[in-house]
Amino acid sequence: MERRPITQAERLGARIEVRGNCWIWSGTYAANGYPVLTTSSGNLSVIPALWEQKNGPVPKGEVLICTHTRAGSDVCVNPAHYRPRPLKGPRRDPFGRKDRHTHEGDRQ
Numbered sequence: 001m002e003r004r005p006i007t008q009a010e011r012l013g014a015r016i017e018v019r020g021n022c023w024i025w026s027g028t029y030a031a032n033g034y035p036v037l038t039t040s041s042g043n044l045s046v047i048p049a050l051w052e053q054k055n056g057p058v059p060k061g062e063v064l065i066c067t068h069t070r071a072g073s074d075v076c077v078n079p080a081h082y083r084p085r086p087l088k089g090p091r092r093d094p095f096g097r098k099d100r101h102t103h104e105g106d107r108q
């Protein structure tokens with residue numbers, strides 16, 4: 001019988017626990033909290049790797065942001081739940097406030 005090497009997709013899949021629509025990463029996490037797969041050439045960042053398998057390269061200057069709220073400490077790696085967003089530019093305030101400074105002396 002012919003043995004073929006385990007592909008990266010298979011190694012990733014072996015560490016994913018499907019929970020509802022979410023893919024919970026049960027493998028290693030880097031110090032910054034991001035899911036990683038340890039490979040012979042170093043740590044592979046799981047979220048972009050899975051997303052790129054499905055959608056192609058992440059657009060330059062953009063980062064992948066999860067479109068739903070994380071449940072507890074579990075990290076979802078389902079590429080369908082990530083969208084690329086510009087890394088730079090106006091930062092969205094999570095509380096919906098206007099992006100401006102307010103000083104006491106600015107009132108009109």
Ligand SMILES: [Zn+2]
Pocket residue numbers: 021022023068076077078081
């Ligand atoms: Zn999800």
